[in-house]
Amino acid sequence: MEIQLICSECNQIYSASDGLWRCSCGGLLDIEMDTHFSIDLIQKRPPSMWRYKEALPIQQDNNIISFSEGFTPIIPIEFEGKSVMIKQDHLFQTGSYKDRGASVLISFAKEIGVTHVVEDSSGNAGCAIAAYCARANINCDIYVPSNTSPAKLAQITQYGANLYLIPGSREDTAHAVLNAAKTTYYASHSWNPFFFQGTKTFAYEIWEQNNWIAPEAIILPAGNGTLILGVWIGFNDLMKAGLISTLPRIFAVQSKNCAPLYAAHKHSVSTLPEGKWLPTVAEGIAIAEPVRGEQILQAVRFTNGDFFIVDDDQIQFAMLDMHRKGFYIEPTAAATIAAIPEIIHAHPKIDHWFSVFTGHGLKSTEKILAIQKHLSNN
Numbered sequence: 001m002e003i004q005l006i007c008s009e010c011n012q013i014y015s016a017s018d019g020l021w022r023c024s025c026g027g028l029l030d031i032e033m034d035t036h037f038s039i040d041l042i043q044k045r046p047p048s049m050w051r052y053k054e055a056l057p058i059q060q061d062n063n064i065i066s067f068s069e070g071f072t073p074i075i076p077i078e079f080e081g082k083s084v085m086i087k088q089d090h091l092f093q094t095g096s097y098k099d100r101g102a103s104v105l106i107s108f109a110k111e112i113g114v115t116h117v118v119e120d121s122s123g124n125a126g127c128a129i130a131a132y133c134a135r136a137n138i139n140c141d142i143y144v145p146s147n148t149s150p151a152k153l154a155q156i157t158q159y160g161a162n163l164y165l166i167p168g169s170r171e172d173t174a175h176a177v178l179n180a181a182k183t184t185y186y187a188s189h190s191w192n193p194f195f196f197q198g199t200k201t202f203a204y205e206i207w208e209q210n211n212w213i214a215p216e217a218i219i220l221p222a223g224n225g226t227l228i229l230g231v232w233i234g235f236n237d238l239m240k241a242g243l244i245s246t247l248p249r250i251f252a253v254q255s256k257n258c259a260p261l262y263a264a265h266k267h268s269v270s271t272l273p274e275g276k277w278l279p280t281v282a283e284g285i286a287i288a289e290p291v292r293g294e295q296i297l298q299a300v301r302f303t304n305g306d307f308f309i310v311d312d313d314q315i316q317f318a319m320l321d322m323h324r325k326g327f328y329i330e331p332t333a334a335a336t337i338a339a340i341p342e343i344i345h346a347h348p349k350i351d352h353w354f355s356v357f358t359g360h361g362l363k364s365t366e367k368i369l370a371i372q373k374h375l376s377n378n
């Protein structure tokens, strides 16, 4: 099976083995491939995301770079008198759901003989790429904003990656990496389409763990949309295979301090407003210029979903509430949870909700201590 990449702007087709991360016209590349699911085979395999390997774009099993990730537990939590099924993707090897994308992307890099990658991140994707490169014996350079949580910086360097701290915003980091990406394989979680082939397993697992049924609605964070677009691709794969008949509605959450997708949606446009956005405690979704913004808007709109925003106080209270219930999540993960009451209140007819814990609290100790202090002073 030859895997092809297609440009979303000019429809140019490339062989995936060319190792490109964008089209010569500058457009985004997406993967064209057939996916297969055998429920018998899937059920016989160990509980990891690789149990769906016939739907994943890696040809040779010996190229799979894995920590047996995935198949994370789902636990019901009550909000507004309704039970919401929360997939606990903070329980991955590196402490965030980004391991899904890193496992497929670095397996693919190994498959095409890449020996050195570069990536930019708000922290968690950098941790995941660095860990999978360590396991694959691939050299790794990670660019992050200089205000990234120290625990994430420690993690990246402990995996043996070279760390580049970039002053300024997340966008300044994204611009700084582009020079390196001219000569080194760009393992980008926003541009590189192989990352989304990993995050799509979130949808497969929810389908299987929910007795092979797609839920009515899923509440997800929206930064670069790696989870939203993964969920979109994954449920569409299941639909094309005739395994589900409707797509779940996707409800996306942004931080009020950095909400370009929410703003575009409310104005019914597909181009993102050029706003001056503010910092937020939800560092992982502080993305002013998501490169796949249009695709995220399309996915949410197509499924009859919506965008919601939460402010930093709501995020901090939601985080505290989860910690008090024993779920130790990081502030960015709490942003999604903070929006749940308003979203389910706005849609009383939907009974079957799913959401996610995206990142572990142990990654943000300093930020959590600062929040603790802030809340006890108020």
Ligand SMILES: Cc1ncc(COP(=O)(O)O)c(C=O)c1O
Pocket: 096, 122, 123, 124, 125, 221, 222, 223, 224, 225, 226, 227, 228, 284, 285, 330, 332, 333, 358, 359, 360
């Ligand atoms: C903990 C956590 N949650 C959510 C996100 C949102 O990312 P995306 O919109 O790309 O899925 C991130 C991204 O870094 C993150 O680190």
Ligand SMILES: [Zn+2]
Pocket: 007, 008, 009, 010, 011, 012, 023, 024, 025, 026, 027
């Ligand atoms: Zn193109």
